[in-house]
Amino acid sequence: MHTQKKEALLEISELEAGFMINKQFYNAVDKVSFKVNPGKVICVVGESGCGKSVMSLSIMGLLPKQVGKVARGTIRFQGRNLTEITNDEYNKIRGKEIGMIFQEPMTALNPVFTIGYQLEEVLFNHLKISKKEARQRSIELLSHVGIPRPEKIVDQFPHQLSGGMRQRVMIAMAISCQPKLLIADEPTTALDVTIQAQILELLRDIQEKSGMAVMLITHDLGVVAEMADEVMVMYAGKIVEQGTADQIFNDPKHPYLQLLLEAIPRLDEEKDRLYSIKGIVPSIVNMPKTGCRFVSRCPKAMPDCSEVSPDMGDVGFEHKVRCLLYPESYPKEVTEASR
Amino acid sequence: MVSFAIRRFLAMIPILILLSVTVFSLAKLMPGDALTGKIDPNNANPEYIAKMREQLGYNDPVPVQYVKWVTGFFQGDMGDSFVHKMPVTQLIGERIENTVMLALASLLITYVVAFILGMIAGRWPYRWSDHLILTFNYIGYAVPSFFAAIVCIYIFSIQLGWFPASGSISVGAQEGTLYYYLERIKHTILPAIVLGLFNTAAYTQFLRNDVIENASKDYVRTAMAKGTKTSAIYNKHILRNSLIPMVTFIGLDIGTLLSGAVITETIFTYPGLGQLFIDSVSSRDYSVVMAISMLLAIMSLVGNLIADLLYSVVDPRIRLR
Numbered sequence: 001m002h003t004q005k006k007e008a009l010l011e012i013s014e015l016e017a018g019f020m021i022n023k024q025f026y027n028a029v030d031k032v033s034f035k036v037n038p039g040k041v042i043c044v045v046g047e048s049g050c051g052k053s054v055m056s057l058s059i060m061g062l063l064p065k066q067v068g069k070v071a072r073g074t075i076r077f078q079g080r081n082l083t084e085i086t087n088d089e090y091n092k093i094r095g096k097e098i099g100m101i102f103q104e105p106m107t108a109l110n111p112v113f114t115i116g117y118q119l120e121e122v123l124f125n126h127l128k129i130s131k132k133e134a135r136q137r138s139i140e141l142l143s144h145v146g147i148p149r150p151e152k153i154v155d156q157f158p159h160q161l162s163g164g165m166r167q168r169v170m171i172a173m174a175i176s177c178q179p180k181l182l183i184a185d186e187p188t189t190a191l192d193v194t195i196q197a198q199i200l201e202l203l204r205d206i207q208e209k210s211g212m213a214v215m216l217i218t219h220d221l222g223v224v225a226e227m228a229d230e231v232m233v234m235y236a237g238k239i240v241e242q243g244t245a246d247q248i249f250n251d252p253k254h255p256y257l258q259l260l261l262e263a264i265p266r267l268d269e270e271k272d273r274l275y276s277i278k279g280i281v282p283s284i285v286n287m288p289k290t291g292c293r294f295v296s297r298c299p300k301a302m303p304d305c306s307e308v309s310p311d312m313g314d315v316g317f318e319h320k321v322r323c324l325l326y327p328e329s330y331p332k333e334v335t336e337a338s339r
Numbered sequence: 340m341v342s343f344a345i346r347r348f349l350a351m352i353p354i355l356i357l358l359s360v361t362v363f364s365l366a367k368l369m370p371g372d373a374l375t376g377k378i379d380p381n382n383a384n385p386e387y388i389a390k391m392r393e394q395l396g397y398n399d400p401v402p403v404q405y406v407k408w409v410t411g412f413f414q415g416d417m418g419d420s421f422v423h424k425m426p427v428t429q430l431i432g433e434r435i436e437n438t439v440m441l442a443l444a445s446l447l448i449t450y451v452v453a454f455i456l457g458m459i460a461g462r463w464p465y466r467w468s469d470h471l472i473l474t475f476n477y478i479g480y481a482v483p484s485f486f487a488a489i490v491c492i493y494i495f496s497i498q499l500g501w502f503p504a505s506g507s508i509s510v511g512a513q514e515g516t517l518y519y520y521l522e523r524i525k526h527t528i529l530p531a532i533v534l535g536l537f538n539t540a541a542y543t544q545f546l547r548n549d550v551i552e553n554a555s556k557d558y559v560r561t562a563m564a565k566g567t568k569t570s571a572i573y574n575k576h577i578l579r580n581s582l583i584p585m586v587t588f589i590g591l592d593i594g595t596l597l598s599g600a601v602i603t604e605t606i607f608t609y610p611g612l613g614q615l616f617i618d619s620v621s622s623r624d625y626s627v628v629m630a631i632s633m634l635l636a637i638m639s640l641v642g643n644l645i646a647d648l649l650y651s652v653v654d655p656r657i658r659l660r
Contacts, residue, residue, distance in 0.1 A: 060563075060564055062560060062563055062564060064555070087569065088568075090566075091566040091567070091568060092566065093566070094563065094564055094565065094566040095564060095565040095566035095567075096566060099564075100564040102557065102560065102561065102564075104557055107556065107557040107558065108557045108558060108560070108561045109558055109561065110558040110561070110562065110576050110579075110580070111558070111580070111654075111655070111656060112579045112580055112583075112653070112654060112655060113576075113579070114655075121562070121565060121567060122565040122566065122567075125565060125566045125567055125568075126566060157655040157656065159655070159656050170561070173561075173565060174564075
């Protein structure tokens with residue numbers, strides 16, 4: 001297949017990352033493997049607490065040092081294993097090769113420095129550039145992300161800007177060194193709906209023009225539909241379904257994804273109550289050891305589901321799912337044993 | 340900011356009036372006056388005492404005395420010291436130079452040490468360095484300054500002989516020479532350390548906790564995501580934010596240091612305002628006591644004003660209007 005011929009930009013395999021809680025280590029991300037190809041938009045979907053942010057922070061090497069760590073697995077970026085490099089080497093990648101945007105634009109900027117200072121900082125970190133050039137470039141970047149009067153905004157402080165404007169500044173910072181990969185961790189969650197659309201449009205516009213890959217983390221399927229080339233659905237630290245946007249929306253396999261799609265209200269349907277999936281994601285401290293992690297909430301659960309841990313199985317055309325409803329997902333040793 | 344400063348200055352006027360009334364009343368309420376106890380009742384002519392009282396205005400109605408004092412004070416005439424036989428203005432003028440020098444030196448010590456220790460402790464919390472600094476701070480905070488002063492004098496002046504134990508200048512130093520200034524600095528160092536290190540303890544712990552708190556803020560994560568070096572994150576991003584609460588202390592310190600140096604100045608017999616204040620209280624030299632009280636009150640107000648102004652300098656979110 002042609003995807004295999006091209007070398008993946010980011011290749012994560014068997015990644016386990018999590019936190020120390022009461023001196024015991026718990027995985028928030030459990031054996032996650034996937035690839036991000038150059039120039040593609042991959043969306044990671046899942047509800048709160050499913051490990052999306054931990055995964056993105058692991059890629060950036062930004063898990064809180066005292067309690068969080070990558071326990072196992074590899075994160076290969078352009079062929080280099082990021083789990084083995086030093087912090088200084090990481091600093092040459094962060095902001096230059098991989099840019100990141102966070103969820104909360106209100107607090108993500110340092111309140112005591114001007115927008116210009118914070119933009120110039122990333123330029124100084126990675127480029128040999130004079131003070132004057134850096135300022136010029138900052139103003140260009142600001143106008144590039146659609147900020148009006150950039151030569152004025154550059155000297156303002158974060159509190160003088162609105163949430164949407166700040167997120168634009170964050171985007172400007174993240175793309176300032178033309179990264180190969182942009183990780184956007186719920187970039188629109190904290191913004192109101194009209195601004196969300198603008199920010200997404202901006203992201204898509206930048207992505208198309210620059211050809212960088214984008215890993216967009218969200219819990220909003222509407223955002224996914226608008227942006228994604230490929231989609232990864234996560235549940236309780238594991239990937240449960242993976243495929244192209246088309247496969248995910250038109251042929252959802254995993255009951256969790258099916259329910260998620262069903263929960264989206266439609267204009268053409270008359271409904272008294274909005275549908276919701278009952279229950280919550282199990283916390284990482286009391287995650288079931290065996291079986292499917294969705295079993296307690298799954299309407300299609302079978303007896304096997306709490307006994308056998310499903311694998312990722314390919315149901316055709318790189319569309320992968322982790323659910324025992326599909327024979328492809330049965331772990332090999334189990335299928336062989338039952339024969 | 341200028342209009343803010345001017346308005347704050349105007350707002351100080353009613354406070355100052357109230358202060359002057361308080362200071363004056365307290366002085367009047369204290370028993371005796373400068374003549375009490377100074378003149379042997381067995382051989383003094385009561386008529387002479389009465390005459391002096393009349394001359395000094397002690398027999399005027401209280402409000403008249405008050406008005407005289409206040410108008411004099413704000414014209415720079417704080418009356419005469421009965422004990423020192425010289426104008427209070429001149430007397431204080433001689434001392435205030437020493438006190439300001441001591442205050443500045445101790446402020447410098449406080450902040451330099453607190454910033455270095457606070458940043459170290461905050462950047463690497465719960466390590467041996469942090470524990471060591473904490474121990475040092477507990478000792479610094481728990482030991483009373485008079486005790487610390489005596490220990491310092493014993494070790495550094497008597498045993499080691501590095502610094503003089505008392506005074507502000509050696510005999511024979513000519514004003515204007517390099518030797519004179521070096522001597523003054525040498526005399527200031529020991530009391531400044533005793534004064535300075537006491538505050539250091541609190542500020543270091545304060546800064547440490549603020550640094551730890553700031554280190555978990557979102558903007559730190561953003562800076563890391565930009566590839567900023569850890570040292571730059573601490574020394575620029577976090578320090579700049581942790582400066583904000585520290586600045587408040589500077590203003591308060593200006594007021595307290597001038598008055599709070601009383602004990603230290605007395606032990607080191609350092610001729611500053613604090614020592615003069617204590618001497619004047621015990622000799623009932625009320626014109627001096629009132630003048631110093633007023634000065635200290637004014638300095639506290641000015642210190643607060645400075646803190647407010649500095650606030651807006653270090654925190655762009657605060658705009659003074």
